[in-house]
Amino acid sequence: MAYNVKISPVAKAEVRKAVAYYRKEASLKVAQNFVADYELTLKKIVQKPFFQIYYKDFRGLTFSKYPYIIFYQIDETNKFIFVKAVFNASQDIGKRPK
Numbered sequence: 001m002a003y004n005v006k007i008s009p010v011a012k013a014e015v016r017k018a019v020a021y022y023r024k025e026a027s028l029k030v031a032q033n034f035v036a037d038y039e040l041t042l043k044k045i046v047q048k049p050f051f052q053i054y055y056k057d058f059r060g061l062t063f064s065k066y067p068y069i070i071f072y073q074i075d076e077t078n079k080f081i082f083v084k085a086v087f088n089a090s091q092d093i094g095k096r097p098k
Contacts, residue, residue, distance in 0.1 A: 014086040
């Protein structure tokens with residue numbers, strides 16, 4: 001049985017913020033590539049959700065081309081993946097979600 005994904009409002013806002021940043025500071029193409037990398041990373045998580053544990057039950061997977069990590073939790077019983085944050089790895093490590 002496949003996992004369903006629920007993306008938190010915080011994670012959605014972080015993706016929108018990153019897209020706006022890349023669009024303003026680089027180009028529309030760079031912003032589109034960021035979205036493609038985000039979607040690819042999310043697809044990898046859905047296919048094989050048991051990646052590295054960063055803190056307690058928070059797992060994470062880094063993007064392939066951008067300095068971001070998707071942090072998520074897994075509910076194995078109900079087959080849900082809860083995306084909690086999309087973290088810019090260039091930021092202060094103390095800002096990582098806990």
